[in-house]
Amino acid sequence: MLQLKKSFKVFILLVSVALGVFCGTALSEWSPWTKELLEKMQSVFPSGRTAFWNSHTLIETQKLQNLLEEVTQLRAEISTLKELSQIALDPCVRTNWALKSTGATIDTQRTSQTYDCKDSLPCRILRFFWAASPPDTILQPKVFPGNCWAFKGHQGQVVIKLPARVYLTAITLQHISKDASPSGTIVSAPKDIAVFGVDTEEDTEEETLLGMFTFNVEKNPTQTFPLKNMLLPRAFSHVKLLVKSNWGNPWYTCIYRVKVHGKMENQKDLTQGQDK
Structure with a gap:
């Protein structure tokens, strides 16, 4: 019964305010009513309950903000997945232009020097069992532990x-998995990488940034990344892979x-090279 009386008081207060606004009556003209109704309003809604309402509102607002941030992140991830799915369906992705057997070569003049094993003690110990591989190792299909090019x-x-x-659309980087590594780690794997399309004519050289990505060692050892070949697609004769960091090896990085x-x-220039 008490709760019913309080609800009725609130109803009367709301109706009174609505009538005042509707009729254009100034609150000062019916201040006795206002004062009495406000006092009753305070008895119906104690300060503690008002504080609870404000706190509850802030919590709900924060939850909504967090939800919007999650939605934004999911939209970005979905966009990336769409790009990768389109690449996977593209017949061009099944074509690998970086195969030594179909004519791809390494421009040694603009490629980092092969790592010399004598520069680190662990490597010197294993030098009799491990020989440095040349850069064109990355252009051949055989992938097994140790068969990599290191700088x-x-x-x-x-x-x-x-x-x-070639009009470049994507690049794939392949490493060995942790399970396949004799040491159980792959800290020599490249991490942050930038890809450039390169054109060389006589003594001039022009580079165009096509993409930057991170090779994640916690994911599949073979990872494909889409390239942004400008608004108007352009063909390139060379590709430059710039490794900016690895996963922790202080001596060398393996590709x-x-x-x-x-x-x-x-x-008509050449039959497309199919990946083996």
């Missing part, structure tokens, strides 16, 4: 001369295999 430190680059001018995907500028 000194965590920063380096390799420039691949393609067998034809096992690189695949370059895209469509040839002139289909």
Whole structure:
């Protein structure tokens, strides 16, 4: 019964305010009513309950903000997945232009030097069992522990001369998994990488940034990344892979295999190289 009386008081207060606004009556003209109704309102809604209402509102607002942030992040992830799914369905991705057997080569003049094993004590110990592989190792299909090209430190680059001018759409980087590694770690794997399309004519050289990505060692050892080949697609004769960091090895970084995907500028130049 008490709760019913309080509800009725609230109803009367709301009706009174509505009538005052509707009729254009100033609150000062019916201040006795206002004062009495406000006092009754305070008895119906104690200060503690008002504080609870404000606190509850803030919590709900924060939850809504967090939800909006999650939605934004999910939209970005979905967009990336769409790009990758389109690449996976693209027949150009099944074509690998970075195969030595179809004419791809390494531009050694613009490629980092191969790591010399004598620069680190662990490597010197294993030197009798492990020989340095040349840069064109990354252009061959055989991937097994130790069969990689290594350069000194965590920063380096390799420039691949393609067998034809290609409209580049994606690049694939392949490493071994932790399970396949004799040490159980793959800290020598590249991490942050930038890809450039390169054009060389006589003494001039022009580079165009096509994408930056991170090779995640916690994911599949073979990872494909879409490239942004400008608003107007352009064909390139070379691809430059710039490694900016690795996953923690202080002495060297290993690249096992690189695949370059895209469509040839002139289909009559060369039969498309199919990945083996």
